[in-house]
Every structure is written in C-alpha cells, then in structure tokens.
Amino acid sequence: MSAAIPAALRHPLLAEAGVLHGFGVRGSVIPEGILRPQQVHGAAVARIEAGDGQGLTPAEADAVVSRTAGIPVAVATADCVPILACSEDGYAVAAIHAGWRGLAQGVIEAGIEALGGLSGPGMRLRAVVGPHIGICCYEVDEPVLSALGSRFARDLETASRPSRAGHAYLDLGRLAAAALGRAGVEAGARGVIPDSCTRCGVERFHSYRRDGEAAGRMVHFVGALARP
Template sequence: MAEFLTHPALGARHGFFTRRGGVSAGAYAALNCGPRSADDPAHVAENRARAARALGAAPERLVGLRQVHGPVVVEAEPGWSDPPEADALVTNRPGLLLGIVTADCAPVLFADAEAGVIGAAHAGWRGAVAGVLEATVAAMERLGARRGRIAAVIGPCIAQASYEVRADLREAVGDGRFFAPGRDAAHFQFDLAAYCAHRLAGIGRVEALGLDTLAEEARFFSHRRRTLAGGGPLGHQLSAIML
C-alpha cells in the first residue's frame, strides 16, 4: 500500500506520499514517482498508479508537469501526452488528481474547499524566490477561489538543521530572518518551509508538516543526502490533491 500523510486543513482528498509502498528497487526503493529519473519506467508508472489509487483516483487522472524550478503555473488538463514545463498547477475540475514530485524541495498543496478549487506547487528556493507560491494563489483566484479561504499545507522538505547554504543563496533570498548561523561565516542554515509560509502570508491558513526529508532516509528521498553521499540515483516522492 502506498503510504501517504495528510493534514485536515485542506478539506480535499490529498496525500503527501513517502517512499514506502512501491515496486522500485535499489536506490529508488520503493515508491519512486519521478518520471524523469533513470528508474525503470514501468516501475515509475506502477508507483504513480498505486499512489493515484490510494487516493481513490484512476491512474490516468493523475496530472503532472516537467518541473523546472520556476514560477510558471498552469491550469491542469486531463490526458497530457507531453506535460508542460511549469512548477504548479491548479484546477476546479472534480476527479483530476494534481501531482508534483520533490526530493527536498517543498511540496505545497492548496485548497479553497468552498469554491472547489485546488492547486499543487513545487517550491524549491529558486521557485519560491521567483514567486511560484503567490502565482499559484493568483491562478486559483482566477478559477473562483478567494484568498481568505485558501488553505495551504507545506509537506515534507529539507529542514533548516539539514539545509546548509552559502552566502549567495542568502543574498538571493534577501531576507536574513530565514537563516541561522552556520559552521563558519561563509555558511548558513536556511529554513525553506518558514520562507514558503512567509511567501503565503495573507491567505486563509498556512500549515507545515514539519518533516525533514534529509534526516528521515527510511521515509523520504533527498537530493542533498544523495549529494553528500557522492551522487548516484535519485528518486522522488509524490504529493497530490483532488476534488
């Protein structure tokens, strides 16, 4: 069974999936849902199908993107044969399962349950700085959502204690409140989840699961963990929401 986490704030069917409950092997074990990885495509397809079915959706209703760490948001369309390059998607169509994949970046799921509008965003630091989260809220508003009713939940991502960065990233973010001192004057610890929550100030509710993808190897894939280990294959977990 594909394992996933939820939060009551959203009021819509959703799941922040872990790496448990899939068919992939080795470094991709087990629920790798990253379609652009070097994993066996048949395994990835089965993993994504398992995740969709776990949320009560037909596998063909799971809609994804070619994520590029930018601010572009698109309205989801069923049956994309060639998904667009974007980092967030929104819909007001019942039965469409919006999915994004992450491996340290923040997955953020959105819902205005009263209006029947949902969204899903992939927010690494670049996308967050570029405004992908605000753009997702704006796209939801164009479909009838109201800012004051939108709830957002920030899923498992790399935590501040695990996220060492250099001064150039601190300068790009431009707000020192989200950085703690690092091991020396050239390094800092970045709080990605808190920064994402800050970018969403003004919507109805923002919550975070508070789970560290790097620290919990048995539950989550992590790009930084893979980098610290010297490279190699990398899997991705799925986060998804539907009306």
C-alpha cells in the same frame, strides 16, 4: 511485522475541505490518472487543458492548479518544499513545488494567485507545507541567500542561521509560510506536516542531499471535489 504499503500523509486542513490529497513518502501509492508538470525550478503555473483534460498547459511549470474533479494534480520532490492547497469549498486545488530558485522567483505567490482566480472572489484558501529538507540539514551559500534577499528581506533573517563563512542554514518552510501569507493565505489556514525533514527521515523520505543522483522522488497530489 507486516509489509504494509505506507500511506501518503494527509492533513486535517485539506481533509476538512474534502479534497483527495496526500504527501508522498517512500513507497506510497501514486494515484492513477494524476497530471503533473515537467518541473523546471521556475514560477510558471500550469492548468488542465480545457475540454478533454488530457494535458497541462504549459507543460513546463512548478505549480499546477485545477478545478477538474477526478484528475488530481501533483508535483514531485526530494528535499524541495511541496505545497498542496485548496479553496475552502474544495472545488479548486493547487500543487506547488518550491526549492530556493522557485521561492526566489515567486512560484508560491503565483500558484496561490492562480488558485484564487479559479476559486472566485472572496473564497478563503487553505495551504499545507509538506515534507522538505529542514534547517537542521540545509546549508546554503551566499549566492542562494542573495537570490532570496530581494523577495524575502526580513523573513530571510528569521529563516536563516549563519554557519561557516559565507554560508547559513536555511529554513525553506519558514520562507514558504511567509510567501503563503503574502499571497493571502491566513495564518489559521496554513498547515505543515510536522517532523518531516527529508534528509533526517531516512526511512520515510527520499532526499537529494542525502542520496544524490540516486535519490527517488516523492509525489504529492491533490484533487478537487466534484461540484454537485
């Protein structure tokens, strides 16, 4: 048995675009020099500050976009949905953190819109949904469902399965895919990391629902290609 350090998870859609990226797992290495916002379960989008690239504006955000090569941007999760995205040419990237609150507020749409703005008109975008708590393990109550209802009316029906009274199991990944589609990421340009329920995956993932306040976090990063 080797004690190899586990590798962050990569996806062909992002690899083909040439962007540095990885969805974190337990014990995977976080690249040096990444920038990540202070996440607040909102829908604000941060950008690398012009000039020195030493900070993010605003500091509090749940999506971060960049076209600065050499400074990967990142979000951290432990059950919420991480999304890494890029322009097809690889020169612009986005990392998005979406729990139910962020989904309800439109953080995915806001992040993808900002990525589109950085990418330029007509540029196709790619996005991959990373490890998050699966419908197998994610029971929510009526207030959560009603918060999501106005943005996801029809999608919420297909993404939820009633459980006990006033509760349902919820497929956050399906809602994320719907939001990506609405934001203009075509079906063929959307990917997922398969078999990656964070709560079921005891060995591979941190999970807030499983481990509570003691849960660690996975860091998911993406870095733009350098322009020639």
